[in-house]
Amino acid sequence: MKSLNFAVIGGGFMGKAHSIALASFAMYAWPAPAMLNRELIVEANDQLAEESQVRFGYNRKSTSWMEAVEDPTIDVIDVLLPNSMHYDVVLAAVAAGKHVICEKPLALDSITARAMADAAEKAGVVNQVGFNWRLTPAVQLAKKLISEGAIGEIREFRGKWLGEFFNDPSVPLVWRFKKDQAGSGALGDIGSHVIDFAHFLVGDIEEVLAIQHTYVDKRPLLSGSGMGDVDVDDSTSFMLKFNSGATGYIDASWSAPGHKSDAGFEIRGSEGAISFTWERMSELQYYSGKDSSDRQGFRTILVGPPHPYGDLFWPVPGYQISYSDTKVIQLFDFAQAVTGQIARPQTTFRDGLKSTLVEEAVIASAKSNTWTSVESADAKRGK
Ligand SMILES: NC(=O)c1ccc[n+]([C@@H]2O[C@H](COP(=O)([O-])OP(=O)(O)OC[C@H]3O[C@@H](n4cnc5c(N)ncnc54)[C@H](O)[C@@H]3O)[C@@H](O)[C@H]2O)c1
Incomplete structure (x- = not known):
C-alpha cells in the first residue's frame, strides 16, 4: 500500500485537528487509499516544536518550514499557518514538487490566491484547500438532494x-x-466556509451588497501590557445574487451572543427546502412539498453509512460526526486524489481563489455601499 509522509507546518488549533485526523485516518478509512505518516512537525520555535512533536506524535520536529520543503522524504506539505504565511510556503512546496494542503482562507488577496492555484496546477501536484465544512456528510447529502x-x-x-x-x-x-496577517476578520475566517457552501450547493456568485462592522476596535497586546488596534471586521453580512438567478444572504459574525458554532444554511427551492447547522452536524433537515398535506414538515435525517462519506465512520447511523471527523474526510479526499482514485480533491486551490474573489467584492461593496460584481473585484486588480 502506498505511504505518504506528511510535514505539518503549524501546531496550533489546526495542527491539533489535522494531527488527530492523520493519527486516526486508517482506523476509519479502511482500506486506506494510502497510509498517512506523521513524519515531521514544524513550529515557530524549539519549545513549540518539541511540545507539538510529543503531543501530536510526529517522528521528527523542525523550526524551519524550508527544511521540510527541501526534505526528499516528505511527500505532502500541510500548511496550517496564519493566513499571511500561506503563500510563501505553498509556492516553495509546489516548486519542490510536493503535494500540498493549505488551510483557508487560501491567501490574503486574489492575486496571491490565483498565483498559488496557477503554480500548483502547472506543477501537476495535488492541491487542496481546507474547506472541510462542505465535506460533512450532511452537507454532501444536501448536495445530493439538490x-x-x-x-x-x-x-x-x-x-x-x-x-x-x-x-x-x-x-x-x-x-x-x-489585516496584514489575516486579510480580513470574520469574513475570511468563518464567512469563507459559508461562501464555499454557497458555491458548492447553489453555484457561482455574481454580485454582492455588504455591510461590515468592527465592534471591539482595541484589544490587549499579547505582550501583556497596553492595547493594540483591531483593523478587521467582527461581523460581515451581505446580500448576493447567483449567476443562476437565485438570491442569497450571508451573515458571518464572531460577536453573535448565544451562538457557538452556528454555521449553516437554509436553501429554499420551488418544491422543498433544506436546512443545516454545524451545531447539529450529524443532522440534515429536509422538507418536501410533495409529502401529503397531512404530514408535511421538516424531517430530520441522521447521517450514517448510507450517506456520502458516512461509511468511513461507524456501522450504525446516528453515532454523530465530530469536527476532526471532517478532517478525516478531507484527508480521504486528498489521499484518493494522490493515488489517482479520483481526479482531484473536491476543494482545490481554485475553490480557495473563488472564495477570495467573493471576499474582495464584499469588502469593496461595504466600502462603496453599492452592489459590487465579483468579476469586477477581480478586474480592478488588473487581471
Ligand atoms: N478549516 C477550518 O475549520 C479551520 C479552523 C481554524 C483555522 N483554520 C485556518 O488554519 C490556519 C491556522 O489557524 P489556527 O487556528 O491553527 O491558528 P493558530 O494560531 O492556532 O496556529 C498557528 C500556528 O502556527 C505557528 N507558527 C507561526 N509561525 C510559524 C513558523 N514560521 N513556522 C512554523 N509554525 C509557525 C504558531 O506558533 C501557531 O502554533 C489559518 O489559515 C486559519 O484560517 C481553518
Whole structure:
C-alpha cells in the first residue's frame, strides 16, 4: 500500500485537528487509499516544536518550514499557518514538487490566491484547500438532494456562521485581528466556509451588497501590557445574487451572543427546502412539498453509512460526526486524489481563489455601499 509522509507546518488549533485526523485516518478509512505518516512537525520555535512533536506524535520536529520543503522524504506539505504565511510556503512546496494542503482562507488577496492555484496546477501536484465544512456528510447529502431535484429549482440561499468567541474584549490581539496577517476578520475566517457552501450547493456568485462592522476596535497586546488596534471586521453580512438567478444572504459574525458554532444554511427551492447547522452536524433537515398535506414538515435525517462519506465512520447511523471527523474526510479526499482514485480533491486551490474573489467584492461593496460584481473585484486588480 502506498505511504505518504506528511510535514505539518503549524501546531496550533489546526495542527491539533489535522494531527488527530492523520493519527486516526486508517482506523476509519479502511482500506486506506494510502497510509498517512506523521513524519515531521514544524513550529515557530524549539519549545513549540518539541511540545507539538510529543503531543501530536510526529517522528521528527523542525523550526524551519524550508527544511521540510527541501526534505526528499516528505511527500505532502500541510500548511496550517496564519493566513499571511500561506503563500510563501505553498509556492516553495509546489516548486519542490510536493503535494500540498493549505488551510483557508487560501491567501490574503486574489492575486496571491490565483498565483498559488496557477503554480500548483502547472506543477501537476495535488492541491487542496481546507474547506472541510462542505465535506460533512450532511452537507454532501444536501448536495445530493439538490442535484436530484428533491427541492426543485433553487430560489434562495440563507447562509450563516455565527459564534460569540471573540465578543469578549479581553481576548488578546492575536494575528486574526490584524489585516496584514489575516486579510480580513470574520469574513475570511468563518464567512469563507459559508461562501464555499454557497458555491458548492447553489453555484457561482455574481454580485454582492455588504455591510461590515468592527465592534471591539482595541484589544490587549499579547505582550501583556497596553492595547493594540483591531483593523478587521467582527461581523460581515451581505446580500448576493447567483449567476443562476437565485438570491442569497450571508451573515458571518464572531460577536453573535448565544451562538457557538452556528454555521449553516437554509436553501429554499420551488418544491422543498433544506436546512443545516454545524451545531447539529450529524443532522440534515429536509422538507418536501410533495409529502401529503397531512404530514408535511421538516424531517430530520441522521447521517450514517448510507450517506456520502458516512461509511468511513461507524456501522450504525446516528453515532454523530465530530469536527476532526471532517478532517478525516478531507484527508480521504486528498489521499484518493494522490493515488489517482479520483481526479482531484473536491476543494482545490481554485475553490480557495473563488472564495477570495467573493471576499474582495464584499469588502469593496461595504466600502462603496453599492452592489459590487465579483468579476469586477477581480478586474480592478488588473487581471
Ligand atoms: N478549516 C477550518 O475549520 C479551520 C479552523 C481554524 C483555522 N483554520 C485556518 O488554519 C490556519 C491556522 O489557524 P489556527 O487556528 O491553527 O491558528 P493558530 O494560531 O492556532 O496556529 C498557528 C500556528 O502556527 C505557528 N507558527 C507561526 N509561525 C510559524 C513558523 N514560521 N513556522 C512554523 N509554525 C509557525 C504558531 O506558533 C501557531 O502554533 C489559518 O489559515 C486559519 O484560517 C481553518
